[in-house]
Amino acid sequence: MRTKDESEWIKIPNHHTPLVSKELFEKANASIKRFKIPKRKQHSYPLRGKxxxxxxxxxxxxxxxxxxxxxxxxxxxxxxxxxxxxxxxxxxxxxxxxxxxxxxxxxxIDGPNELKPVDKVAVRRAEFDNQIFELQEEKRKLYEALVIKQIDVNLYKEQKALIEQRLLEVQNTKAVVMTRLEAEQQEKERQHQQKDVLQSLVENKGLxxxxxxxxxxxxxxxxxxxxxxxxxxxxxxx
Ligand SMILES: [Zn+2]
Structure with missing residues (x-):
């Protein structure tokens, strides 16, 4: 049981007839040794709650x-x-x-000369994007050739289908490769993070x-x- 702070008490002055005089009460009260419950200390130790x-x-x-x-x-x-x-x-x-x-x-985990995982992923993505851009350019030029009647409709359709087929292949490969690389990157980052944490463990020389x-x-x-x-x-x- 803990007593609230006096500032939180509800006091009703002169509520009942005093049994003893105020002076006697205060004198007696002052001589009583109050038993104080110390505030519970918040101990901090490394394995707390574990x-x-x-x-x-x-x-x-x-x-x-x-x-x-x-x-x-x-x-x-x-x-x-x-x-x-x-x-x-x-x-x-x-x-x-x-x-x-x-x-x-x-x-x-990794050698010092290895490309940062972020770089590797970015490089690969740029390579794929470049291939896709080249194919789209090819398609655009083909259409221009049709417009200026350099080629006929049948040849245009035939060539266009081939380009679109290659485009699809590149996009699919990109999706597969990028998913794998991104997963690898995440794993590397996780390992880096872990290394940092554990490095600080050793530097601290204690828990x-x-x-x-x-x-x-x-x-x-x-x-x-x-x-x-x-x-x-x-x-x-x-
Ligand atoms: Zn037990």
Whole structure:
């Protein structure tokens, strides 16, 4: 129970006959030691809100700022997670080492001389657009030839059909190739992003709430101290 601040009290002066005089009340009141409930501190620690019991799936309670324990099975010795604890420092180092390993794995993603994925995609798109433009020009010239009666209608139709066929082929190829390249580009960008994040992990030389929030969805603790880390960022090698 918490008392509201006095400024929020509703006071009705002289509502009832006093049992004691005002002076006596104030004197007595001043001598009473008020029991203050301190405002609950918002503790900040890297794995905040991430640690769950792998057995019963409940959030694990962080007690005395040093140990995580599953309190759901606190009174139930039949539960597999009964009495299960893990030291915070131990868990943090497990998580940190795990993330560092992920970083090492991610280092060899691409060579330094490779074209930026954006460039590659743009170059390919320009090549296709150029081919399409050339074919449209050809079609336009063919029509001009018809207009100035350089060719007859039959030849025009025949040639026009051929150009349109090639145009269709180029457009289809463009669609297929560009879809694939764009997917590749997205994947590369994702990997770059991941690399940046993990780089900062190593530079920081420790876990921070920011990094944990960025990288980790949940951490499950199992009775045999097995730790399962669910990453937010999809990593094929995780
Ligand atoms: Zn549990």
């Amino acid at each position: 640690v769950f019991c792998g057995s019963c799936k409940h959030a694990m309670h962080r007690s005395n700022e040093t140990i995580y324990r599953c309190r759901f099975s606190y009174m139930d010795s039949s539960q597999p997670c009964y009495g299960m604890t893990i030291r915070e420092s131990e868990l943090e180092s497990i998580v940190y080492e795990f993330l560092c390993k992920q970083f090492e794995v991610s280092l060899g 921070t709430s920011e990094l944990v929030d960025m990288l980790i969805e949940k951490i499950f603790i199992y009775p045999n101290k097995r730790v399962e880390i669910v990453l937010k960022i999809k990593n094929d090698l995780a």
